[in-house]
Amino acid sequence: MQIITTTTALQELAARFAKYPYMTIDTEFLRESTFWPILCLVQVATDDESAIIDPMAEGIDLQPLFDLLQDENVLKVFHAGRQDLEIFHHLNGEVPKPIFDTQVAAMVCGFGESVGYDTLVAKITGKGIDKSSRFTDWSRRPLSERQLTYAEADVTHLRDVYKFLANKLKERGREEWVASEMEILRAPETYFIPPM
Secondary structure (H helix, E strand, C coil), rough: CCCEHHHHHHHHHHHHHCCCCEEEEEEEEEEEEEEEECCEEEECCCCCHHHHHHHHCCCCCCCHHHHHHHCCCCCCCCCHHHHHHHHHHHHHCCCCCEEEEEEHHHCCCCCCCCCCCEEEEHHHHHCCCCCCCCCCCCCCCCCCCCHHHHHHHHHHHHHHHHHHHHHHHHCCCCCHHHHHHHHHHCCCCHHHHCCC
């Protein structure tokens, strides 16, 4: 398991990821007592590797990640990604592009509306996910091995889910259905919260 805590390591990771057609991505954050969520972890994976980026590591600059998230040649795959996208828009002023949301794709493929990640993983891969760390305090350091394993699983299983759903959409000729929904998620105004 790779834990990225320096800008140099992040630059190297981003350079490797930029060579792939897609990457899976998820975040862990705190939102209970803040208007804007506090980003605590970013998990990413390609077909060949996965990593956990620690945005709270002292001195780390997330710009290499932000640049990767704007790379048009790499599809960013999320599950129920609206909150993740909102965080990146807030931090960087840009919504990642291009994007694919497996929750939306699952609905189009007949898995039901707003299907949960663990349910989708179980139905598609037959694997169970340990969700005991779901409601943990992601801002506390050090993180336990169990927390890190949980976080990493959110992007490693997502690879299989994405490939399965992408194939189903292609078989059924429904790729455009998902693309139109992605336009809504890509629109910056989706994440504009007017001041009270």
